Amino acid sequence: MSTTSTKRLSETPGSQASSVNIVKTDDDDYSTTPEFIYGGPFIKVEKPSPFINTATPINLQLQGTFKKSFAYYSLKERMPVILTKVIDYLSRESSKIKGSCGASDEDIRNYIQYITKLKNDLVTNKPYDLLKVDTPEAKRWNEWISAVDSPSYFLNTWVFTECYVYRRLREGCELNKTLEKFDPFDEQKAQSFNNSLEPMCIVAEKLATMLPPSDKDKRKADFITLLKICLWSNKCDLSLSMGEQVKLQNEGVKKSPSRDVIDPFQMILDLKDKILVDDSAKIADQVVVRAENIAKAIEGPPEAPAGEGEAPEGPPPPPCPSKFTVPQSVMFDIVCDNAGYELFTDLCLAHFLISQKIVQKVRFHVKKIPWFVSDVTPVDFQYVISSCAKSSYRREVPPDPKPDASEDSVEEPPRVVSSDSLQQLASAWEGFVQDGSFVVMCDDFWTSPHVYKDMKRYDPDLYRQLQFAACVLFKGDLNYRKLLGERNCNPTLGFEPALQGFLPAPIAACRTVKADLICGLPKGKWEQLNKVDEKWMEKGDYGVIQFCGKCEPLKVSDRPCPMYGDTCRGLVCS
Numbered sequence: 004m005s006t007t008s009t010k011r012l013s014e015t016p017g018s019q020a021s022s023v024n025i026v027k028t029d030d031d032d033y034s035t036t037p038e039f040i041y042g043g044p045f046i047k048v049e050k051p052s053p054f055i056n057t058a059t060p061i062n063l064q065l066q067g068t069f070k071k072s073f074a075y076y077s078l079k080e081r082m083p084v085i086l087t088k089v090i091d092y093l094s095r096e097s098s099k100i101k102g103s104c105g106a107s108d109e110d111i112r113n114y115i116q117y118i119t120k121l122k123n124d125l126v127t128n129k130p131y132d133l134l135k136v137d138t139p140e141a142k143r144w145n146e147w148i149s150a151v152d153s154p155s156y157f158l159n160t161w162v163f164t165e166c167y168v169y170r171r172l173r174e175g176c177e178l179n180k181t182l183e184k185f186d187p188f189d190e191q192k193a194q195s196f197n198n199s200l201e202p203m204c205i206v207a208e209k210l211a212t213m214l215p216p217s218d219k220d221k222r223k224a225d226f227i228t229l230l231k232i233c234l235w236s237n238k239c240d241l242s243l244s245m246g247e248q249v250k251l252q253n254e255g256v257k258k259s260p261s262r263d264v265i266d267p268f269q270m271i272l273d274l275k276d277k278i279l280v281d282d283s284a285k286i287a288d289q290v291v292v293r294a295e296n297i298a299k300a301i302e303g304p305p306e307a308p309a310g311e312g313e314a315p316e317g318p319p320p321p322p323c324p325s326k327f328t329v330p331q332s333v334m335f336d337i338v339c340d341n342a343g344y345e346l347f348t349d350l351c352l353a354h355f356l357i358s359q360k361i362v363q364k365v366r367f368h369v370k371k372i373p374w375f376v377s378d379v380t381p382v383d384f385q386y387v388i389s390s391c392a393k394s395s396y397r398r399e400v401p402p403d404p405k406p407d408a409s410e411d412s413v414e415e416p417p418r419v420v421s422s423d424s425l426q427q428l429a430s431a432w433e434g435f436v437q438d439g440s441f442v443v444m445c446d447d448f449w450t451s452p453h454v455y456k457d458m459k460r461y462d463p464d465l466y467r468q469l470q471f472a473a474c475v476l477f478k479g480d481l482n483y484r485k486l487l488g489e490r491n492c493n494p495t496l497g498f499e500p501a502l503q504g505f506l507p508a509p510i511a512a513c514r515t516v517k518a519d520l521i522c523g524l525p526k527g528k529w530e531q532l533n534k535v536d537e538k539w540m541e542k543g544d545y546g547v548i549q550f551c552g553k554c555e556p557l558k559v560s561d562r563p564c565p566m567y568g569d570t571c572r573g574l575v576c577s
Contacts, residue, residue, distance in 0.1 A: 054068055059491040059519060059520075060491065061491055061493055062491065063490070064160045064489045065489050065519070066160050066164075068157060078125065078156060086118055086125070087122065089187040090115050092187060093118075096190070103185075107181065113178075114176065121175070128155050128156050130154050131156070133148060133149075135174065136178065147163075147451075147452060148167070162454065166452040167452060186382070187373060188376050191376065192343060192383060192386075193386075195377065196344070201265055202265045202267050204425050205264070206351060207422075207428050210354065213229070213355055214354065214358040222291075223284070225355065226287040228271065229355055230286060231283060232348050233351075236349075237515045237546070238543050239343060239345055264418065278547065278548060279516075279521075279547050280498075282498075286511050289550070289552050290474045294473040300329045301331065301333070324564055325560040325564040326560070327471070327559075328558060328559060333363045333473055334473060335366075336475040337475075337478065338368045339369050339378070339379040339478055340481070340482060342379045342383035347387055350432055351428070353365035353367070354431065354432065362473060364441075366443075367443050368444050368446070369383070369449070370449050370450050371447060371450055372450055374450055375481060381445055392433065396421060398420045400417055400420065402418065446462065447462075453485075454487075454488040455505045458505065463562060467507075470557045473509070474510075476513065477510065477511070477513075480516070483514040486502060486510070487522060491520045495526055495529075497522065498549045498550070498551050508554045509553075510550070511550045512550075514547055517541060520540075523549055
């Protein structure tokens with residue numbers, strides 16, 4: 004181990020009063036130092052550091068300059084690990100990747116070098132590089148990068164940097180044409196799906212009892228239950244875990260044979276005190292009412308009988324989508340987060356809404372490219388449905404022993420968990436995709452760095468599309484951060500003002516808390532939780548189900564139809 008010696012410079016006449024410590028280690032050759040050569044010593048000038056040893060102040064956007072924030076930790080620790088695991092996957096499975104993509108050794112090496120530079124630039128807080136691919140979307144990205152005040156990894160907003168890193172990760176594939184369809188996270192997503200087969204089987208079996216037409220009270224209770232299933236499925240986030248597999252767990256209960264089964268419905272009971280804001284009943288009530296009102300508006304007033312001797316006229320031609328003031332069908336939108344088990348629960352909720360005739364169509368908004376490790380892409384959407392259809396799972400779970408059971412008592416049969424119901428559900432979902440009841444949409448905006456209050460500015464056509472919905476459900480932490488504008492607002496601020504004017508339709512949010520911003524908490528709750536665990540906002544142990552029923556009315560658009568421009572072709576294209 005090297006030791007340190009210190010020299011003291013005494014004050015000399017006419018000099019500024021100072022004492023300067025010159026620090027050198029025994030490993031240094033003193034004869035090569037500036038002090039020896041130029042007759043120093045030289046006073047070290049400390050440059051002001053952009054990093055502040057504090058958490059993100061209230062009402063500021065999250066960014067990596069605050070060293071006690073989750074943003075700083077994520078950029079310094081989590082994202083480099085995620086990139087390293089992609090490099091490891093490329094090295095470990097290069098033969099498989101070359102076989103599936105037709106890539107060469109050089110393509111793999113080039114991509115590894117590309118990611119290595121990206122990782123080094125990140126950890127050393129370099130300025131952003133512009134994208135090199137020549138596409139309209141990449142050009143827009145370059146415009147956004149050039150417009151940023153502090154275009155470097157730690158100094159810009161956290162959400163911009165995170166999105167930029169994943170967009171660059173995608174660009175590395177685009178620059179190697181053989182890797183254009185390669186998903187660097189496909190192995191992790193497939194493993195996550197397989198790890199969740201048992202809870203999927205249990206939910207599928209229970210969902211079968213929720214689908215037949217039911218009375219108002221049961222329908223509401225089932226709606227609420229499925230919202231909570233959707234909430235806790237958001238714990239399965241491979242981005243938060245840096246790609247490590249996440250398994251659902253029953254919490255706070257002694258182990259027993261029956262508790263060895265990961266039952267999502269039991270989880271709802273176990274975790275009832277971990278939901279910090281629960282607007283699920285409000286969502287169940289108001290979505291149904293709004294859907295009924297939209298259905299009545301679509302039907303319109305009864306037609307007047309045709310006059311005597313007049314031939315009945317045919318139906319009027321469909322209006323241009325930009326002229327709609329009433330949606331053409333009753334729709335519910337889900338802005339998806341993770342693939343695998345979480346997408347499965349989203350599909351279950353969508354199936355329930357259609358089966359109960361609450362809505363006619365569910366639109367799933369997914370990412371166009373691999374994103375945040377486990378986010379849903381169109382390929383993942385199809386993979387989950389087809390994998391459920393082909394699933395083969397069966398397990399017998401012995402009952403818990405009864406402490407007061409006599410020798411003559413009849414032993415309960417084992418519980419059987421199987422994939423029979425799961426296969427039936429998947430068959431129905433394939434039909435919904437084919438007949439248009441399920442629609443998959445993947446607009447570029449979802450992989451942009453913009454927060455949602457700016458959607459109308461950057462993608463007004465998508466904003467108008469969302470206005471057709473009876474409700475838009477946003478899943479997960481990244482969507483929640485973008486809903487709140489990546490701003491560390493006061494934790495007691497209401498959900499509606501936290502949205503900062505983003506009101507295309509009634510907004511619902513299901514999110515397990517994995518970043519240090521939140522709104523709508525009861526007074527004193529945030530401080531209470533901080534006393535118990537100052538890292539509680541980073542672990543996904545708590546959740547919120549929040550709702551804002553206020554929305555902007557659907558009006559005739561002042562913009563031409565995005566599909567056809569100023570000339571309407573007479574087609575319904577929404």
